[in-house]
Amino acid sequence: MLRNAPPFAELLAGCERSAVHLEMRDHYDDPDEAPRVAAWKSGYRPDPEDRSTWWRPWLDMVAETSARGVAIRRARIVSEPVSEYTRYLYDGTWCNVAAGEQVRWLPRRQANDIALPGNDFWIFDDRIVRFGYFSGEGTYLGDEVDDDPAVIKLCSSAFEAVWERATPHDNYTI
Template structure:
């Protein structure tokens, strides 16, 4: 049964083997991220040699989980030509990879015959799904977790189908 999600940091800290994330939106309106997006629009790019300036505490959580043996994969389904926000994500993805994530991109036109859940999600250890809900304008509205076997199976299968078709970050060009 869906229920309110505990903090993401807790979900990742309790993860033992794998965490997969499927992103299906072309824009997210996150107030915490707005200053980084504005800086990017003004021409700022993260410095690969200045890890201390990268997105914290997210990258620290990822690095810690990966150091414990958790495999973290992120797949992004994107419209092409890509949105300005997707270009922003693309330019900063090297930080996710440096922290230990594996990232792939799937052009939306290549996902038409895939059965996908209606919302972005994280799936932890193939046992728990955390759905994220967003408004039409990309504003985060909340999340919930679901541990029903059929929901977990749907999300895990959908993620693997996307992952199999998606292009690794180092080969994807926008």
Template sequence: MRQSAPPFSELLAGCRQSAVHLEMRDHYDDPDEAPRVAAWKAGYRPNPDDRSTWWRPWLDMVAETVSRGVLIRRARIISEPVSDYTRYLYDGTFTNVAAGEDIRWLPRRQASDLALPGNDFWVFDGRLVRFGHFSGEGAYLGDEVTDEPSVAKLCADAFEAVWDRAIPHAEYQV
């Protein structure tokens, strides 16, 4: 059954084994993130030695979730050459990795023969799916969750197909 998603913090708090996330857009227009993107374009980079410069509270939630034994993996399907936004994400991904996420990158041309859902998604414990909806310009429009087994299987299988081909963050170069 599809319904509006509860707060993301609740979804992670209820997670016991795994949370996987597939991102398929080259740009997200998040008004909360706009100042960070503008600062990055002006030359700012998070300080690897100063966690207070990192994106909060997301990274704190990730670290807490991983400390409970939950595996968090994120795969990003990206166009090459990469967009400025993808470069921005790439430059800050070390913070996600330090918080406990495992992240991989898949060039879009290597995903052409994969069957993928139409929206970005998270799958929690292989059973609950949260779809994120975005405008053509990348503005966040909302989300929905479903626990329909066939949808969870479709998304979990799609994620694993991408994950198997994707390049670990430490090996991928933009």
């Protein structure tokens, strides 16, 4: 049953085994991300040796969660050639990996025969799905959670199918 989602940090903190995330959009219009995107467009790249140039609260949550033994996997289905925003995400994904996420990329043309839910989602411990809703321009509109076993099964099956075909971040090139 769909219902309003608790705060994301609460869902991640309650995780014991796994958190998986499927992203299917080529652009997200996140106001918190806008300064980093603008800096990236101007040529700025964080220094991997200077953690203060790239570490942020999200990475703290990932590092703390993975340190507890929770596997965090993110799969991205992307159009190719990639959008400018996807290129930005790609250039910064090493930060996610450094914090403990496993990330894979799947070209959209390789997902034709995978049944995919209509929205991006997270699955926490195979017990709850959090759907994220976005406008056509990529503006975040909100989220809901669902604990219906059939919905969890659909999302889990979609994620695993994408994960199996996708290329690990370190091997994917744009």
